[in-house]
Amino acid sequence: MKRIVLTLFLGILLFTLQSTLLTLSPFHRVRPDLILIFILFMGLSSPLVSGGVLSLFFGYGMDLFSGNMFGLYTLTRSILFFLAHTFKNHLYLERPSFQSIFVFLFIWLEGLLILFLLRILNPEPWGTLLPLLFSRFLPQSLSTALLSPLLFFLFHKGSFLLSSESKFGSGERG
Amino acid sequence: MRMGSLFLSRRYTLLTIVILLLLFALILMSLRVKQKGGVEGLDAFLIELYSPFQKGATSIFNKVKGLFYSYLFLVELEKENRILKQKIARLERENQEMKALASSGERLRKLLQFRDSFSMKMVAAEVIGRDPTSWFKSLTLNKGERDGVQRGMAVLSPEGVVGQILKTGPYHSIVLLITDYNSAVDGMVERTKAKALVKGTGENRCYLKYLLRSEEVNVGDRVITSGLTGNFPKGLAIGEITKIEKESHGVFQYAELIPKVDFTKLEEVLIVTETFTPPPQKGKPIKKTK
Numbered sequence: 001m002k003r004i005v006l007t008l009f010l011g012i013l014l015f016t017l018q019s020t021l022l023t024l025s026p027f028h029r030v031r032p033d034l035i036l037i038f039i040l041f042m043g044l045s046s047p048l049v050s051g052g053v054l055s056l057f058f059g060y061g062m063d064l065f066s067g068n069m070f071g072l073y074t075l076t077r078s079i080l081f082f083l084a085h086t087f088k089n090h091l092y093l094e095r096p097s098f099q100s101i102f103v104f105l106f107i108w109l110e111g112l113l114i115l116f117l118l119r120i121l122n123p124e125p126w127g128t129l130l131p132l133l134f135s136r137f138l139p140q141s142l143s144t145a146l147l148s149p150l151l152f153f154l155f156h157k158g159s160f161l162l163s164s165e166s167k168f169g170s171g172e173r174g
Numbered sequence: 175m176r177m178g179s180l181f182l183s184r185r186y187t188l189l190t191i192v193i194l195l196l197l198f199a200l201i202l203m204s205l206r207v208k209q210k211g212g213v214e215g216l217d218a219f220l221i222e223l224y225s226p227f228q229k230g231a232t233s234i235f236n237k238v239k240g241l242f243y244s245y246l247f248l249v250e251l252e253k254e255n256r257i258l259k260q261k262i263a264r265l266e267r268e269n270q271e272m273k274a275l276a277s278s279g280e281r282l283r284k285l286l287q288f289r290d291s292f293s294m295k296m297v298a299a300e301v302i303g304r305d306p307t308s309w310f311k312s313l314t315l316n317k318g319e320r321d322g323v324q325r326g327m328a329v330l331s332p333e334g335v336v337g338q339i340l341k342t343g344p345y346h347s348i349v350l351l352i353t354d355y356n357s358a359v360d361g362m363v364e365r366t367k368a369k370a371l372v373k374g375t376g377e378n379r380c381y382l383k384y385l386l387r388s389e390e391v392n393v394g395d396r397v398i399t400s401g402l403t404g405n406f407p408k409g410l411a412i413g414e415i416t417k418i419e420k421e422s423h424g425v426f427q428y429a430e431l432i433p434k435v436d437f438t439k440l441e442e443v444l445i446v447t448e449t450f451t452p453p454p455q456k457g458k459p460i461k462k463t464k
Contacts, residue, residue: 015306016227019314021235023304023438031308048188052195060202064220066305067312067340067350071203078199082192114309118355128355132376136308 003162004050007042010158011058014038019065032144033107034151035062039077040106041155043084044093055081070121076110083109096149104145111137221318221343228303228314285442288332294407296330296444297321302346311354311374311437313337317445318345326405328446334411334434335359335399336443347445351437352412353378361412362400363391369400370429372412378437380413382429389427391415397431407446 014034022031035058042051059077066073084106093099115129285298299321303314317323319342329336329349337357340350350357353374361372361382368389370382385391395415401408413431420427 012224012227015224016231016303019303019306020228020231024235024239033307035306049191052192056195056199059199060216061220061224062306063206064217064341065224065303065312065314065348066307066310067348067354067356068307068310071199071206073307074202075196075199078195082196118309122356128375132309132355135377140308 004054006162007046007050007054008057011035011038011054012061015058015061015065030139030143032147033140034147036077036080036107036110036144037103037148037151038155039081040084040103040148041152043081044088044091045155045159046085048082048085051085052078052081070117072114072117075117076113079113080106080110093152096152099149099152100145103148104141107141107144111141217341218319218343221314221341221346221348225302225314225316225343225346229316232302281442284332285444288330288444294446294448297323297447299323299329299347299443299445301440301443309355309376311337311351311357311376312340313349313351313437313440313443315347315349315443315445316345318343318347320344322447323347323445324447328405328407328410330410330444330446331435331440331442333436334413335406336435336437336440338405339445349443352380352433353437358383359406359412360400360402361397363389363415364396364398365392366390366395369402370397372397372431375430378433379416380431380433382415382431383426385427385429387420387425387427391418391427391429393418405446 018031018034022034039055039058042055046054056074056078059073059075060071062068062073062077063071091098091102093102111133115133118129297317299315299317301313302316305312313329313336315323315329323339323342325339325342327339329338335352337349337351337354338359339347341348351374352359352372353376355374355376357374359372360369362369363385366389368385368391370385372380373383374380382397393415397412397415399406399408399410399412411434413433415429415431417430418427419429
């Protein structure tokens with residue numbers, strides 16, 4: 001329970017950073033998606049049910065604050081979580097470069113999924129949507145991928161500390 | 175055998191939960207598409223859950239930014255000048271604070287002047303957060319339903335139109351910017367009175383949709399609100415035309431415009447809390463509703 005509450009709190013903090021501090025950067029296009037990295041890390045380390053519910057919750061928050069009227073992130077973030085969870089035993093993610101590639105591939109998967117859903121839900125000419133893919137989405141995906149090894153390392157440390165603390169606590173109780 | 179069936183049942187339970195969660199996401203999505211609004215109660219609750227964090231973080235970052243600018247060039251000073259430089263630092267900080275105050279005062283004065291130039295009721299709000307994604311364009315404001323803010327209300331700045339309220343919580347609200355891909359505002363070219371729909375591109379630009387090919391528009395023409403929808407009063411600046419593409423065939427022409435408002439530097443906005451009915455037919459009076 002403690003772990004879920006801390007994960008929730010950390011997710012909200014990352015969301016706050018993403019929608020406040022990172023928007024102050026002079027390079028608006030280069031704004032890493034911290035929540036996505038966090039959801040992918042949860043996919044690799046969290047239990048299926050609690051992680052799934054939390055990724056759905058974070059996706060809902062993204063939808064709410066981005067002004068997106070369709071609820072796309074609620075769906076895509078849950079899918080990303082389940083995919084990462086499903087393939088976690090088949091992925092080699094020990095090296096930072098592999099972590100970056102993993103995040104880059106997943107963020108592009110989500111981008112294409114969003115583009116596809118937008119095209120279905122609100123038919124607009126590709127001319128409006130496609131430029132965004134390269135002018136906005138590509139810089140964001142690159143910056144997210146580059147930052148992911150550092151965040152994975154920090155999340156891993158935090159998760160390790162939390163689990164060792166709970167083990168120590170249970171030992172005391174026992 | 176028993177272990178095997180236990181494993182299978184656990185596997186199926188997990189699969190059921192995954193399917194249920196994805197189904198839930200799809201139901202939410204279809205609800206939003208149907209209502210174009212979402213699940214109001216849940217939305218309001220989540221806005222109020224996230225916004226205090228955004229508000230706190232914005233206030234901390236603004237303070238840190240002020241201090242950072244004051245001390246940035248004073249870190250590696252020589253020891254013998256410490257006292258003198260501390261004095262300079264203090265004076266610089268004071269100067270910076272004075273400048274920030276003056277700049278804030280100037281912005282608020284402009285905002286007040288702008289508000290006074292209109293007879294309609296407005297509420298001033300502070301920007302406490304921005305869109306967290308690269309696909310959509312929005313702002314979070316520190317005013318909500320308790321301040322009379324409702325969905326669809328126009329949001330302005332002294333420079334021009336900012337957007338409209340998309341979602342509201344009791345104390346906070348979310349604005350859909352005019353540059354968002356989903357945004358559409360009724361506009362007209364000020365010089366020729368040619369009417370068109372101002373749509374966002376998702377970048378920091380807009381374009382004119384349904385602008386008749388027969389209309390003569392030039393680069394540099396100002397585009398203003400037409401007042402045809404209930405949300406935006408007539409005559410507010412939207413932007414300036416920067417590009418025109420006219421094909422040799424077709425009914426419409428394409429015109430791109432740059433908004434008057436610099437959304438990256440926006441700190442305070444005004445929300446029009448009155449809605450206006452479209453211009454009346456001849457002989458009928460203008461109806462103003464709160």
